[in-house]
């Protein structure tokens with residue numbers, strides 16, 4: 475495959491955009507090489523500026539669960555655009571998508587739409603703080619909740635008490651209110667709660683972690699968090715930006731049968747347009763302005779194009795009774811195939827999967843948290859990534875990302891992919 479035009483376009487982009495990209499992971503920093511510039515996409519395939527076709531396992535990092543340029547979404551957006559693209563006034567469409575989302579997701583009465591997953595998580599935490607009148611939150615190492623200050627906190631030796639800033643620009647004042655815990659480690663959470671009595675507003679968690687590869691919650695972890703939250707007046711925030719409308723109609727809450735207090739959405743809910751949302755029972759949501767004291771706003775929130783895309787996407791998922799079963803079966807088929815060829819080629823690996831989220835780790839031990847995810851062999855991953863690219867398969871340019879399976883993938887595509895992995899494995 476040739477990347478001549480992509481290389482040229484990247485060089486031009488670097489002159490006027492920091493690092494040539496508008497979101498860092500797109501830059502191929504951890505795998506090396508030049509990012510691929512996309513020209514267009516349809517169904518399961520990307521077509522780049524050099525005319526290469528790639529089978530896509532990222533799907534815009536999750537949103538395109540039914541494939542690229544999905545007809546009902548394209549049609550909804552095109553039709554809406556003709557009627558005006560933004561008003562800053564209420565529209566009937568916002569109520570329609572809100573009602574639909576509330577009907578699909580368990581345990582929520584009201585929902586507010588924003589423009590990204592970052593905004594959703596940031597606003598959910600502010601709401602939790604306002605509601606509980608407490609300042610601190612607990613987050614888990616390796617979980618990503620967008621790039622707002624409170625979430626860019628890494629583990630240090632002092633993590634049991636105070637977080638330390640992870641990115642320059644995050645103040646120590648902000649960092650001290652974010653306590654860091656180990657994913658899947660309930661005892662760790664208990665000790666943080668004991669050390670900070672009546673100070674913790676919320677625990678925010680990815681119910682199935684997807685930003686350190688796919689890391690499922692171990693049995694009892696989320697149940698334990700639910701119980702700890704209820705016992706200590708803490709709100710449980712499920713960040714379902716990745717899992718929402720992907721693992722089930724009602725997301726991880728439905729699949730795992732656990733009720734969160736506040737739920738955050740993004741990715742699939744926008745059908746490929748910039749949308750996020752957060753939702754909760756009425757008592758909590760009524761704390762938001764203009765009803766309540768917690769301020770939150772957005773010039774383009776509830777934008778008609780974004781709502782039209784989101785509504786078309788949610789309707790398609792809601793009306794297709796077999797969709798989540800189909801995604802499960804396709805991903806299980808892929809998983810079994812990858813097991814078969816990696817084993818046959820004596821590769822050291824672990825595969826994690828929940829529903830249509832799957833990740834391949836180049837380490838033999840189970841991946842259950844950030845530490846174990848970070849153990850994966852990055853050099854092997856780089857070769858794997860570039861090898862697959864040569865075969866016409868696009869996975870995330872980072873060893874710590876989940877692959878997102880789309881319904882547009884055919885079994886032929888999956889077989890092609892498994893064969894390609896077999897070929898590449900022989901070169902690792």
Ligand SMILES: *Cc1c(COP(=O)(O)O)cnc(C)c1O
Pocket residue numbers: 589590591592593595618619620621680684685713714715716740741750
């Ligand atoms: C992608 C993601 C976010 C951030 O969403 P953006 O739309 O990129 O701001 C937050 N939480 C989780 C779990 C995500 O996967």
